[in-house]
Amino acid sequence: MLISSTIEILPFIDNLNLFIGAQVLFHISSLNYLRTFTLAAKHLSFKxxxxxxxxxxxxxxxxxxxxEEQLRVTLFERQVRSITLTLAGQKLADACHVNLAEIDYVVKHLTQDKNEVSISCCHSFAALWLTPKSSQFNVNMPEYSLNIFASDSLVDIDKEKHLDIAIRYGSTEHDNNEDFLYTETISLYQSVQHPVVNSSLKKTNQQLFVTYWPENEMLNNIPWQQHFDASAYTVKTFPQEFFVLQAVMTGQGVGLLSDVLATSAVEHxxxxxxxxxxxxxxxxxxLRISREHQESLRVKRATQWIKHEFSKLIPIEITK
Incomplete structure (x- = not known):
């Protein structure tokens, strides 16, 4: 990324030792020369x-x-077909490697679109809860756009600088930097258009759809067999809950679904x-907020919206 030549370089290399025992204060009118130097030093090639x-x-x-004339040092030893860094050149290259990357990030952060809110969450939550509510998000915050980053892997929101908010899903153990939103209830659902004939008299070998994601060290599957008698059903598993919902909606059978992820389908x-x-x-x-973006108005408003939407959920009565 090239930065306008009208921008003066910040004193990130103030007092850089280019000479042993001597400290030199730089005031360079353009970052372009340093950018060019950094690339030439990295590849040892002007071409x-x-x-x-x-x-x-x-x-x-x-x-x-x-x-070189501004710094009054020689940065490269020039041969006929090659160049090498001088001691001063190596020191400047080391400083630029770290600090120009930081400047690039800061400039990008300062100039990024302030009208976007980026939320990280798992695939099922993105598909069944957040995406269906995106129109509500737009109504409540028309000046902002919603970016959804779906991943079933744990994302470090403080390292992924483009993310503002993360919605975590897991056990009651949590980080002190996370706010509790809701504990889901798992229930048996059926299609409205293709209902079970008599729920108290289950049909033998009726299809029961459940979610069973690949085992991993982070999160075990919910032990639904401890709570639900599936002896009268033929059980079929899917790795994502939206497949279970699709099977139920199309009348292929009944399914165990979270009240959170079933919200939109029930409302419709x-x-x-x-x-x-x-x-x-x-x-x-x-809910976890990026420490870097937590004071942003857009993030505060998005956080309030998410908490409000979760507060509208009414827990289903636990029958067992």
């Missing part, structure tokens, strides 16, 4: 730096020469809880 910057090798040579009248069947607790949802 390669020129290709990356889409300028001529002669322009690279002129910029490096101008930088597509599925309903089967009467006279047991419900039991599942896992919990937690």
């Amino acid at each position: 390669t730096a020129a290709t990356i910057l889409n300028i001529s090798p002669t322009a690279v040579s002129h910029q490096i020469k101008a930088l 009248g597509w599925i309903t809880k089967v009467d006279n069947t047991n419900s039991f607790k599942g896992y919990s949802y937690w």
